[in-house]
Amino acid sequence: MSKTQExxxxxxxxFPDRLGFSLWRFERALAKGLIPPADVGGRRWSAAVVEEVAGRAEEIRTATGGLPDMGAVRAAALLEERFGLPVASEVLIELDRRGLVECVGDYKGHALYDGQALEHFADRAALEKAKHDGRLLNRTKAAKHLGIRACDFDHLTKAKWLRPTVWVHSGWQRRRDAPCVALYRLGDLDVLLVHPAIDWEEIRATPKGRPSPLARLTGRMPTKA
Structure with missing residues (x-):
């Protein structure tokens, strides 16, 4: 009788060693219910269960795909190589927002994206749309995109017509401090640019030192009729 059988x-x-699985594949199979929960003390599996699962190893391998869940930088590099165009890591936030490549967890505070969704993602048009809409701009660049002063822009955020997509650390911050730089999604700025409740010509024509017409904004941005 072999040591394995004993x-x-x-x-x-x-258990994953017995199956010849990487840990990520084993954990994904567990999460998908392809491997039953531990039946010995809540943390171990009986030999009978292991041998039953081993008989389905190839089936499970196929069902769990070929890519592990991964961080945004690695995922962006994968998409860049696949599509032959530059892809910033921030695009993954937008792909998640659209339900195309979901964030499935985190590792040491960094988001992890669904490896199976990445493996099967092949929509170039959707990627290009995500690259545009998901581009992230700081306060200065966002105000410039709208063609308004920074003080005008601040009224948009104060009235909650525009909210940050993410917060990041500045160049001078300690990593252990809370991030203090707000970044705004380009797609949200483009929505504002065509909103009928805002007279952009009036705002852009307001001289320096004069109150912003956007100071009149109250409450959250109304939806279009």
Whole structure:
């Protein structure tokens, strides 16, 4: 009788080794219900369960795909190579927003994106749209995109007509401090640019030192009729 056959139960490291699975594949199979929950003490699997699962190893391998979940930088590099165009890591935030490549967790505070969704993503038009709409701009660049003063822009955020997509650290901040730089989604700015409740010509014509017409904004941005 082999040493493998003599084992009474398997732990979370021994089980994937028995199957020849990477840890990420094993954990994905568990999450998908392709491997049953531990049946020995809540943290180990009996030899009978392990052998049953081993008989389905190839089926499980196919069902769990070929890519692990990964961070935004690695995911962007993968898409860049696949489509032959530059892809910034921030695009993954937009792909998640659109339900195309979902954020499925985090590792050491960094978002992880669905490896299976990335493996099957092949929509170039959707990627290009996400690249545009998901571009992130700081306060200065966002105001410039709208063609208005920074003080005008501040009224948009104060009235909650525009909200940051993410907050990031500035160049001088310590990594352990809370991020203090707000970044805004280009797609949200473009929505404002065509909103009928805002007279952009009036705002842009307001001289320096004069109150902003946007100071009249109250409450959240109304939806279009």
């Amino acid at each position: 084992r009474a139960d398997y732990g979370p490291q021994q």
